[in-house]
Amino acid sequence: xxxxxxxxxxxxxxxxxxxxxxxxxxxxxxxxxxxxxxxxxxxxxxxxxxxxxxxxxxxx
Amino acid sequence: xxxxxxxxxxxxxxxxxxxxxxxxxxxxxxxxxxxxxxxxxxxxxxxxxxxxxxxxxxxxxxxxxxxxxxxxxxxxxxxxxxxxxxxxxxxxxxxxxxxxxxxxxxxxxxxxxxxxxxxxxxxxxxxxxxxxxxxxxxxxxx
Numbered sequence: 673x674x675x676x677x678x679x680x681x682x683x684x685x686x687x688x689x690x691x692x693x694x695x696x697x698x699x700x701x702x703x704x705x706x707x708x709x710x711x712x713x714x715x716x717x718x719x720x721x722x723x724x725x726x727x728x729x730x731x732x
Numbered sequence: 733x734x735x736x737x738x739x740x741x742x743x744x745x746x747x748x749x750x751x752x753x754x755x756x757x758x759x760x761x762x763x764x765x766x767x768x769x770x771x772x773x774x775x776x777x778x779x780x781x782x783x784x785x786x787x788x789x790x791x792x793x794x795x796x797x798x799x800x801x802x803x804x805x806x807x808x809x810x811x812x813x814x815x816x817x818x819x820x821x822x823x824x825x826x827x828x829x830x831x832x833x834x835x836x837x838x839x840x841x842x843x844x845x846x847x848x849x850x851x852x853x854x855x856x857x858x859x860x861x862x863x864x865x866x867x868x869x870x871x872x873x874x
Contacts, residue, residue, distance in 0.1 A: 673870035674829050674838065682823040686842075696870040700861045704854040707874045709847040711759070711774075712751045720848065721763045 673697075737839035739859065741782025742828035743809075745775055745845040746794030746817035755796055757845045758803070774845050775800060779807040781849040782841055785859050790835075792828040810835075850874075 673696070676689050690697060711717050745757040752759075760770030761777045772780070775791065782789045789809040793800040794817030804811045814827045825842060832840045839862070841855065854874065862872035 674832070674840070676870075677822075677829055678826055680822070680826075682819045682826060684822050686822055686825060690871070690873065693870060696868060698861060698865050698869045698872045700858055700872050700874055702854050702857065702874045704851045704874070706848050706850050707854060711756060711846050711848070714752060717752070717759060724763055724848070 737863065738837035739786045739839045739841065740832045740835065740837045741779070741786040741789035741809075742825075742832060742840045742842050743775065743778050743782070743789065743791045743845050744821055744824045744828065744843065745800055746792050746796070746814045746824045746827075747821065747844075747846065748795070748817075749846075755799060757796070757800055761848055773803065774848065775803050776807050778843060778845060778849045779804065779809045781852060781855060782843070783808065784852065785855045786841060787837055788835065790828055790831050792824040792831075794824070 673693065676693060677686065680689055709720065711720055747756065749756045757775035758773045761772055761774045764770055779789050779791070791800060791804040791809050791811045792814055793811055794814045797811065797813045801811045810831070812827055812831045814824045817824060821844070828842070829840060858872050858874060862869065865872065
């Protein structure tokens, strides 16, 4: 995938390249909501801080 | 045949954070009790996480390189600068991946800095799934 990314124009969209090569992608199911989080505004961040519960013993 | 990759962490942190009003890479993380000083940031916590699962970590900065490089240094990561981040986030992907190759590695965790770090178990699962896959697999995506 690195080769495809490096050959693409700088204005390309990674998701489009991924979709063109789906036969080479391994989609791994995860239950971690953080992988889909998008923190763009102060409101997003405040909401994240309110909602986040840190499991005991989690390493950062 | 399974993968035998040398894996880097690449953190995309060149954005201007215009909607946030301050650099998202430097937002305090993890949450602390009110009145308690923050001990880390999105960027620092992301570096710490990826270092547990990769050979080295590269931070792609932009015009904010002066602010981010000390954090990267303090956490043992390398910094590379996207000279024209206004081209969009994909241009930072390319800057980061070129640096991966320059450092003799051939695979990377690509993560934007605008979210809290994934759980360590998630990174472990993705890495294990990719390394166990056939070489016909080019990427593992959550």
